[in-house]
Amino acid sequence: MQQRPESWQPPFCPNPNCRYHTVTGTPWPFKKAGYFRRQLAPNRIRRFRCRECGRCFSTQTYSVTYWMKKPGILPEVWRQTTSCAANRQVAHNLRVAPDTIDRAISRLGRHSLLAHVALWRQLPPVGPVTIDGLETFEWSQFFPFHANVAVEVESGFFSFFTDSELRRKGRMTPWQRKRREELEVKLGRPDPRAVRRGISELLGVILATVPEAVVRSDDHPAYRDPVRRNRCRIRHEVTSSRRRRDGDNALFEANLLDLWIRHGSANHKRETIAWSKRRQRAMERLAIVLVDRNYLRSRWKKRGGPTPGMLRGVVGRRLSVEDVLEARLFPGRIELPSAWDRYYRGEVDTQALAVNRRHRLKYGF
Ligand SMILES: [Zn+2]
Incomplete structure (x- = not known):
C-alpha cells in the first residue's frame, strides 16, 4: 500500500521459475531499469530487471495491489466483507463496479x-x-x-x-x-x-x-x-x-x-x-x-x-x-x-455451471 522509499531493494526475483525466487536474505543479481509512469499517485514507479532470468518487474510487483486500477479499495473491501456486507453492497458503498469487488x-x-x-x-x-x-x-x-x-x-x-x-x-x-x-x-x-x-x-x-x-x-x-x-x-x-x-x-x-x-x-x-x-x-x-x-x-x-x-x-x-x-x-x-x-x-467446480473460471493469470498469480 505505502510508497516504497527510493533506497528499497527487491528481496527476491518475482519469477517463480527463476532460481532467485526462493532466496531470502542473500543478495541476488538485479539491476535498476528506469521508471514507468501511471495515472495514480505515486505516478513514478521504479523498475528493475533480473540478471539471471531477464524478467522485468517493479516496486509494484511486491504489492498486494499489483496490477489493480483501484488499489486504494482493498482495506475497505476487507473491512466490509468481514462485517456482513454482500459483494454488491460493498460495490455500492465504494462506488465501483460489482465485478471489481468480486x-x-x-x-x-x-x-x-x-x-x-x-x-x-x-x-x-x-x-x-x-x-x-x-x-x-x-x-x-x-x-x-x-x-x-x-x-x-x-x-x-x-x-x-x-x-x-x-x-x-x-x-x-x-x-x-x-x-x-x-x-x-x-x-x-x-x-x-x-x-x-x-x-x-x-x-x-x-x-x-x-x-x-x-x-x-x-x-x-x-x-x-x-x-x-x-x-x-x-x-x-x-x-x-x-x-x-x-x-x-x-x-x-x-x-x-x-x-x-x-x-x-x-x-x-x-x-x-x-x-x-x-x-x-x-x-x-x-x-x-x-x-x-x-x-x-x-x-x-x-x-x-x-x-x-x-x-x-x-x-x-x-x-x-x-x-x-x-x-x-x-x-x-x-x-x-x-x-x-x-x-x-480456483479449482472448486460448481456443478450447475457449464463454465468454471480458474485463476490462471501469468504474472498476477
Ligand atoms: Zn529472476
Whole structure:
C-alpha cells in the first residue's frame, strides 16, 4: 500500500521459475531499469530487471495491489466483507463496479490463504481440537455443502478448513424432490464420500506432525472412519448434535465459530439473497474470515483483548488490515496444503455451471 522509499531493494526475483525466487536474505543479481509512469499517485514507479532470468518487474510487483486500477479499495473491501456486507453492497458503498469487488475479494481470499499458512506454519495443536461441518449451499438450495472447520479449544484458534459437497436432504415438497432428481440425472449425484474425504484432509493437515491428539466432534457418522484411519493416535470425544448448545457444551468453540461466520459473512446468513453462487468464492471469503478471526479480532468481547493467534502463540501482537496487506505473498514461496492449493487456483467446480473460471493469470498469480 505505502510508497516504497527510493533506497528499497527487491528481496527476491518475482519469477517463480527463476532460481532467485526462493532466496531470502542473500543478495541476488538485479539491476535498476528506469521508471514507468501511471495515472495514480505515486505516478513514478521504479523498475528493475533480473540478471539471471531477464524478467522485468517493479516496486509494484511486491504489492498486494499489483496490477489493480483501484488499489486504494482493498482495506475497505476487507473491512466490509468481514462485517456482513454482500459483494454488491460493498460495490455500492465504494462506488465501483460489482465485478471489481468480486475480483478484489478473490484476491484477498488468495492472499489470506497464503498469509495464514505463512504465520501458522502448521504448528501442532495445543490441547483438544474441535471439528465441525458448517452447512451452507452454493448456486441454489439444491447444492448444499459443508465447510469443514477445525478450531483449537483453548485459544479459539481457527486453524484450517476444507469443503465437502452434500446431497440435498430434509423436508422437500414433491416439486423439490422431482427437481432434485432431474438435477441428479443431469449433473450426477454428489459424492457420498465427500464428507469423509474433506474431514480426512482436514485432520491430515492439522495433525500432520503430532503423534497423538484429542479431537472433539458431533456424532456425524462420516467422521468415524477418517478419525480412525488417521496416522496420528486420536482420542475422539463425541457429543450428540442434539445436546443443548450452550457454554458448557464440549463443542462450544465450534458452535461459536459457526455463529461468528454467519454473523460476519453475508453469504452464510440464513434467509439471505447474498448466498455464494460458487463454492470456490465461499472458500475465498472463508479464508478472509479465518485471518480476520485469528489475527485481527479479540477472542472475547473485551476491547483490545488478545486475538486467538496471540493466545495460540502464533503472533506476538494484534495485526491490522494494513499489516496483513503490507506485501504481496507469492504461492511459489509458501507451500499450501493441497486443499488450499485448489482454492488458490480456483479449482472448486460448481456443478450447475457449464463454465468454471480458474485463476490462471501469468504474472498476477
Ligand atoms: Zn529472476
